[in-house]
Each structure stands twice: as C-alpha cells, then as structure tokens.
Amino acid sequence: MYKEECRFKVHKKSVAKFKNKIRELTKRNNGWSNQLRIKKFNEAMRGWINYFKMADMKNLMIETDKWARRKIRAVYWKQWKRIKTRYKMISKYGxxxxEVHQMACCRKGIWRASLMLNSVLTVKEIANLGYISLAGYFMNVCVN
Known part of the structure; x- marks a missing residue:
C-alpha cells in the first residue's frame, strides 16, 4: 500500500528475463546491422513496457535505461575496432x-571504454540514432 492505494510491482524473475533480453539484443558478436538492432530493441522494449504499464516501475526503468545505454555504447565501441576509426568517429562530436586522442587510444576493455563514451554518445545522440528511452517511453504510456 502506498498512500492508501494498491500498487503493482514487477516480479524479480520478470526483471531478470527483461535484462537477459536486453543482453541478447545488444550482443556485440551477433553480426546484426545497426538498423536491425535498433528495430528489434525498440520492438522488444515497447512490448515489455506496454505489458507491464500498470506496474509502478519508474525507478526500475531509469536504472535499466542507464544500463541499456551503456550496452549500446559498448556495441558502437566494438564496431569502431581500429584506432583510426575511433579517432574519426569520436572527432565528429566536437x-x-x-581528449579524442586519449579516448581513441584507450586500451581498456569494451565495458570500461563504453563509460568514457558518455561525453560522445549522450542520451540525445542515442535517441537520434533511433533507440527509444525506456524511462521516457514508460512515462508516456504508464497508467499510474
């Protein structure tokens, strides 16, 4: 009960399945084109959010959105394999x-490098690429 109202909550197993679905869609070695990945990601996220739209999961969507964006950044970092390509792609963002040189020559792992890309592939840039924001979409369709 919250303020004398009954609230629904998403089960932990459902959240775990949802995160596994995101992992599957953002695999870096499945050979999908970016357009196909964006299409499948958006379809799956819209479907899951519409199914659970009655639930109280705003904070869950905010946290999952941050994590999913980092997974998306890791996909793009993996695609920019060579330093020359990384240098060219990062320098497009002004x-x-x-700093471009420092990022492009980074020898850290993909997951750590994806954290550095926050300044390049921002929330706005990821939205421009075509990915939906989980928290934003949930706030548009939520019933509560």
Missing amino acids: IPKW
Whole structure:
C-alpha cells in the first residue's frame, strides 16, 4: 500500500528475463546491422513496457535505461575496432583533439571504454540514432 492505494510491482524473475533480453539484443558478436538492432530493441522494449504499464516501475526503468545505454555504447565501441576509426568517429562530436586522442587510444576493455563514451554518445545522440528511452517511453504510456 502506498498512500492508501494498491500498487503493482514487477516480479524479480520478470526483471531478470527483461535484462537477459536486453543482453541478447545488444550482443556485440551477433553480426546484426545497426538498423536491425535498433528495430528489434525498440520492438522488444515497447512490448515489455506496454505489458507491464500498470506496474509502478519508474525507478526500475531509469536504472535499466542507464544500463541499456551503456550496452549500446559498448556495441558502437566494438564496431569502431581500429584506432583510426575511433579517432574519426569520436572527432565528429566536437570533442577537443587531446581528449579524442586519449579516448581513441584507450586500451581498456569494451565495458570500461563504453563509460568514457558518455561525453560522445549522450542520451540525445542515442535517441537520434533511433533507440527509444525506456524511462521516457514508460512515462508516456504508464497508467499510474
């Protein structure tokens, strides 16, 4: 009960299945084109959110959205395999030259490098690529 109202909550197993679905859609080695990945990701996320739209899951969607965006950044970092490609792609976003060089020459793992890409592939840029924001879409369709 919350403020004398009955609230629905998504079960932990459903959340785990949802995260596994995101993992499957953002695999870096499945050979999908970016357009196909965007299409499948958006379809799956819209379907899951519409199914659970009666539930009280705003915070869950915010946290999952952050995690999913980082997974998307990791996909793009993996696609930019060579330093030359990374340098070219990162410099498109108007980052200072020394910072572009520092990012492009990073020898850290993909997951750690995806955290550095926050300044390049921002929330707005990821939305421009075609991915939906989970929290934003949930707030549009939620019933509560």
